[in-house]
Amino acid sequence: xxxxxxxxxxxxxxxxxxxxxxxxxxxxxxxxxxxxxxxxxxxxxxxxxxxxxxxxxxxxxxxxxxxxxxxxxxxxxxxxxxxxxxxxxxxxxxxxxxxxxxxxxxxxxxxxxxxxxxxxxxxxxxxxxxxxxxxxxxxxxxxxxxxxxxxxxxxxxxxxxxxxxxxxxxxxxxxxxxxxxxxxxxxxxxxxxxxxxxxxxxxxxxxxxxxxxxxxxxxxxxxxxxxxxxxxxxxxxxxxxxxxxxxxxxxxxxxxxxxxxxxxxxxxxxxxxxxxxxxxxxxxxxxxxxxxxxxxxxxxxxxxxxxxxxxxxxxxxxxxxxxxxxxxxxxxxxxxxxxxxxxxxxxxxxxxxxxxxxxxxxxxxxxxxxxxxxxxxxxxxxxxxxxxxxxxxxxxxxxxxxxxxxxxxxxxxxxxxxxxxxxxxxxxxxxxxxxxxxxxxxxxxxxxxxxxxxxxxxxxxxxxxxxxxxxxxxxxxxxxxxxxxxxxxxxxxxxxxxxxxxxxxxxxxxxxxxxxxxxxxxxxxxxxxxxxxxx
Numbered sequence: 001x002x003x004x005x006x007x008x009x010x011x012x013x014x015x016x017x018x019x020x021x022x023x024x025x026x027x028x029x030x031x032x033x034x035x036x037x038x039x040x041x042x043x044x045x046x047x048x049x050x051x052x053x054x055x056x057x058x059x060x061x062x063x064x065x066x067x068x069x070x071x072x073x074x075x076x077x078x079x080x081x082x083x084x085x086x087x088x089x090x091x092x093x094x095x096x097x098x099x100x101x102x103x104x105x106x107x108x109x110x111x112x113x114x115x116x117x118x119x120x121x122x123x124x125x126x127x128x129x130x131x132x133x134x135x136x137x138x139x140x141x142x143x144x145x146x147x148x149x150x151x152x153x154x155x156x157x158x159x160x161x162x163x164x165x166x167x168x169x170x171x172x173x174x175x176x177x178x179x180x181x182x183x184x185x186x187x188x189x190x191x192x193x194x195x196x197x198x199x200x201x202x203x204x205x206x207x208x209x210x211x212x213x214x215x216x217x218x219x220x221x222x223x224x225x226x227x228x229x230x231x232x233x234x235x236x237x238x239x240x241x242x243x244x245x246x247x248x249x250x251x252x253x254x255x256x257x258x259x260x261x262x263x264x265x266x267x268x269x270x271x272x273x274x275x276x277x278x279x280x281x282x283x284x285x286x287x288x289x290x291x292x293x294x295x296x297x298x299x300x301x302x303x304x305x306x307x308x309x310x311x312x313x314x315x316x317x318x319x320x321x322x323x324x325x326x327x328x329x330x331x332x333x334x335x336x337x338x339x340x341x342x343x344x345x346x347x348x349x350x351x352x353x354x355x356x357x358x359x360x361x362x363x364x365x366x367x368x369x370x371x372x373x374x375x376x377x378x379x380x381x382x383x384x385x386x387x388x389x390x391x392x393x394x395x396x397x398x399x400x401x402x403x404x405x406x407x408x409x410x411x412x413x414x415x416x417x418x419x420x421x422x423x424x425x426x427x428x429x430x431x432x433x434x435x436x437x438x439x440x441x442x443x444x445x446x447x448x449x450x451x452x453x454x455x456x457x458x459x460x461x462x463x464x465x466x467x468x469x470x471x472x473x474x475x476x477x478x479x480x481x482x483x484x485x486x487x488x489x490x491x492x493x494x495x496x497x498x499x500x501x502x503x504x505x506x507x508x509x510x511x512x513x514x515x516x517x518x519x520x521x522x523x524x525x526x527x528x529x530x531x532x533x534x535x
Contacts (some may be wrong), residue, residue: 008042009063015039016067022164023072024430026437027146031170032164033215036191037198039064044199047119048127057119058112065111065145070106072159076100076433079449089441103156110148111149114141117508124512132206135192137511142188142506143181143493147501150402153354156435157401161187166437169466170222175444178500179403181487187506189473223515226465230447232485233415236389238277239270240453240461240470243284244477247455250286256295259284266479273481277387280312282325282397282453289314289328289336296336304334309387313396313420316340324376325351327420329385339386342379343396344405351376382409390415395442397421400435400452403492403498406442410494415486417450424456428474429475432458440466447491449484 015038022032046052046060076099082092118141121127127134142161150157162180165171165187174182193211199206243262249255263284270278284491289312303310310330317323325346329337346352352375382405385392393414399405400419409417419439423432436458442449443462450462457474461482470480 008046008060011038011042011045012060012064013067013504015042016064017071019161019164020068020071020159023159023161024434026164026167029164029166029168032187032490033190034194036188037195040135040188040192040195040531041198043115043118043138044134044195044490047115047122052119054116054119056093057115059093061115062108062112063120064108064115066104067314068111069107069159070100073100073103075426075429078426078429084512103154104111106154107149107159109129111143114145117141121508121512126511126514131196131200131203132210133511135189135196135207137508138192139185139188140508143185143501143504144508146181146184147498150404153348160184160438160441162441163434163437166440166466168439170219170226172441172444172466173222173225174218174448175441176225176493178496179445179493179498180441181498181504182500185500186214186218189416229463229465230451230485230487230489234389234486235276235483235486236387236416236486237481238279238451238484239273239275239479239481240279240451240459240472241266241270241284241456241479242281242454242459242472242477244456244475245284247422248349250283250423255519256285260298262477266477267302267306267308267310270479270481271308275308275481277309277311277389277392277451279418279420279451280310281451281453281459282313282420283315284312284420284455285314287314288317288323290316290340297328300334300336303330303332307332311385311392311420313392313422316342318377323374324379325376326379327396327418329392337385339383341383341385341394341396342377342381343399344379345379345399345402346376347398352378354455382412382414384412384414389489393448395419397423400442401438403442403445406446407494407497410446410448410490414448415488416484417446417448419450419452421452421454422456423458423474428457432474436460436471437467440468445491445493447489447494448487451484 015036018035019032019039022029022035047057076096079096080092081089082095118138121137146160160180162172162183164177165183172183190211191205196207198245241263243259245262250259263280267278285295287295299310299312308330311327312330313327315323316326324342327341328341331337348354382393391413393409395405396419397401406417421435423435426432439450439452439462443464444466447464449464452462453459457472460468461472461480461484462468464487469482472478472480
């Protein structure tokens, strides 16, 4: 028994590790279509075993998801040391450990229910009657799992399987129809079909044909899609700036002088190259711009001098004294637009402390992670910027990993999207590449051009097909100027949202229910036949 348990855990861990690596390193993303085979094979052997209890299935699922996310979140170690906010080395270790271990534990709980439900479906007997449904049932459960970990303030969807396909962009085309969740479904379904071959070689032909059809069909449709980019209604020359001024350096009067010099010179240079719209990173000006007259005058004069529209990150105080992380629009006539975009999904423990009193009492270091004195307030509106070219939607840093915020902006009328970000906490680790990859997914899902400006990188212009143009590497300064399009047409996904997730949810839960109803009918029919024969 112990040996069998170890073998199963080995399969699950190997599959989780291999899959996580393909997400972290999309250059090997092709392997993602095979990397999950050990994981799914382990899940089948666990959940098809009549001796496996629901509680034991949950534990196996917990173990699998923990392994996956523990590898995925390895980049959290780049936060050490956290002396930039006055935290001791010991407290820094405690906070990083809480994140690196705590987040995988939270998501492992959700992952446990994937195996719990997979085992429950096996117990219903539905796969004995329709064995080809099993790969798709597991894919549907995984898809719902990915969606679940976007919910509430603890949801950080950094492990989307679609991220591993950003170097194989044709495979992502279906994200424009049903979102990145549909990409995950296909990846898991193909892996599960191949796992069925390993589990029962007699199914090799059927499962192989179905798996190949899904892969080749998706690739073929993607190759057609990638060469048919939507035509813009208007075009504009746009620039994204990367000053390479980290969060550790941008505070204080001396730093402000340096910031003004760097971003002022870059803005002038980009304008000289024809840029009409220029995007600065998140809190490039780490001050309350609406409360700092001299800084406000400086950036207004800069926009007027260069005859450009500047979208710049700074802070904002409202009439009630609440502070926001925002983007301002500075117009070519030297005025500031009344529209201000406020970040809608704040970073827990970075920009505010959820359940503050609880964490202050139980885990004091977590309540001290933020470099700010007070919690920021989250925005509630897409707050589109009106321009002569069309309407511009915005996302700030953490916003960009949540597809519903991007969809919301497009539904409200955004023809172009801007992302201002600050990834300087993570230097040039895998985190900054994964964050840029999230922006690529949003571009494909919404069918919009994206202008991504990050303090220390990665900055880039991203096409509606997820291609990055003029990418600026991490930890260097620079800017890029590109001609981008304003697009009013909508992708199917931006219209229907996460309908596919709900369909997966219905499918996954309907299987055991349908089998239960069928078994009841079979028993009723059998009883009636028995009674008829007796009479």
